[in-house]
Amino acid sequence: MSFPQGTASAPALMVPDGTCLRYGDLRRAMSPWQKATATLRDKGLVLLFADNSLSTALCYLACLESRHTIMLADPALNERAVSRTLSAFQPELVVRPPRTLRLPDGYLPADEAIWRRSRIDTSPVHDEPALLLMTSGSTGAPRVVCLSRENLFSNADSIVRALGITETDRAITSLPLHYCYGLSVLNSHLARGASVVLTHQSPTSRGFLRQLAETGATALAGVPLTYQALWPILSRQWPSTLRTLTQSGGVLNNVSGYARLAVQRNSRFFVMYGQTEATARMAVLDTAAHPEAIGSVGRAVPGGKFELLDSGEIVYRGPNVMLGYADRRADLTTGDRMDGVLRTGDLGSLRDGNLFLRGRVKRIAKVAGKRISLDEVESAFRALDTTAVVESEGVVMVFCMAEVDAARELGREICADLGISPAYLRIRQVDNLPYSAAGKIDYQALK
Structure with a gap:
């Protein structure tokens, strides 16, 4: 292809x-x-x-x-x-x-x-x-x-098959084209003979949804930040042409809400999981077809396969796995160094073929002599509001948009569960969190 x-x-x-x-x-x-x-x-x-x-x-x-x-x-x-x-x-x-x-x-x-x-x-x-x-x-x-070209073409084909893209579909560029997820939207639609609307408008701007409707766009891709911002709008006013939504790039709290909303609007909401190292996307969940699997990122895309190491790290195999990394020009003189196998650096579990993510291997911190998953702590605080968690000099730093008193009360419960003193957990209330161009929390900036 x-x-x-x-x-x-x-x-x-x-x-x-x-x-x-x-x-x-x-x-x-x-x-x-x-x-x-x-x-x-x-x-x-x-x-x-x-x-x-x-x-x-x-x-x-x-x-x-x-x-x-x-x-x-x-x-x-x-x-x-x-x-x-x-x-x-x-x-x-x-x-x-x-x-x-x-x-x-x-x-x-x-x-x-x-x-x-x-x-x-x-x-x-x-x-x-x-x-x-x-x-x-x-x-x-x-x-x-x-x-490689094979990486690009095979992943485009997998996405076409997983989402059921047809020549009548029309995507709109709601993500940067230099970001693998945004580029894969272009690749997959052109691979199927569908069309793409190119816009500089931010998906959270007033003009974006107007352009979506005026151009007859049928497909919208977004990261959690996108869908959090769009919920008040889409839950009231759904563009008549919109029939496919895909979400990747992190955990979205309101997957169930979007799944129900999409069904009500005779549309589809897909949760996806990917990495640049796998060209773009490795797994997909059709929330309407498999509501029982909400909370997972679904199954491997056609042609791909997941395995778990004893440590719980996710290994992906497929024709979309990169050739390798390059740090300088001389690294471009060789071909494939991965043989189609990618250690993702993510932790997870498989249940009935569906992949559930549990955080990053490198997001494990040593606090008070205990190994603590920063992603699990972040997930626990997410019940209150958008939160980011980092480790700094042996202390867990929580940047939370919730009220401080509620966050501190939940923090004490989490510390009790982790078996560490609350002195090792510090909470800072913030109005906003820093995000990268790909819409992910910028943990380095927080550090």
Whole structure:
């Protein structure tokens, strides 16, 4: 399977201003980007600062078509982070760099949208890497996940089958395209001949749902933060075209509420589980078909399989498992190093084939001589309100949006259950928590 593939007259990419590229128009629309990469050697590296624009989507598709390797980066990366990335990976082309960035040493402006490396003295890129997605680099050394065309196409096919996507579906970009979940929405819909609406609007903004309705979008993807913000709106006013909702990126407290609401609106609500290292998604739960499994992330996507180590760590096997990590250009000279097996770093259990998550292996802290799961403590506090828990110098720090008195009372109960003194648990009331661009709690910022 590959993408894009749809009938020539069918809409593929749409912009709320009325622009509509049909599948028959895509090759012509990609040609300027293919010309820009035509001067590269057999296989070059292109760094694309990927917003949710039509030009981003076309550049991405053109690089896949030309079989160059493309790295997607957050346009909000600061100059220091960009400098580290350029130094480590030495891309031949830098596309759509933020206007605030200065032209770095070793690069020349090809036009206002492209920087070109002034000398070609880099290591060749192996045939397999097609896409690089950043997992770190905002505050430290850059690290990317290396994905192959097979990874992309197989995971797109798995998602199509798991969600039952058809050519009549139309997704809207409610997540960044440089984030694996947001990119997988684009990939899976173009793989099935469906369409995608490209918008810069935040899914929690007033204009987003208006654009969703005006463009006839049928599918919405979001992280817990998205759905928490949308609940007061969607529970009162459901867009008439909306029929599929998917949620991933962490624990959503109100899964049952959304499951009931979707059924009432003759729609479907899917809970999903994924990692960048597995291209995007590894498991899916159709809450309408399996209400008894709510609380889990469902079963492995078609072609995938879960196993548990004795420690409880989840191991995933499938054709969507990455080739490996890369920290510098030289790491791109080799192919697959994973053999389709991924130790996820997550803890969980399997019941009747459904996967239940219990937290992260690395989110285990040593407090008062006891091993404590920070995720379990966070889950216990979630009964009050949105909470984040970190460990600092042997103390469990709880950042809670609930009233302090209620949080302290619950904290005493939790400490009793854990067998530690309340002196090892400190509660701070906050108005907001820091979140990453992917909509996940930024624990490093809290530390």
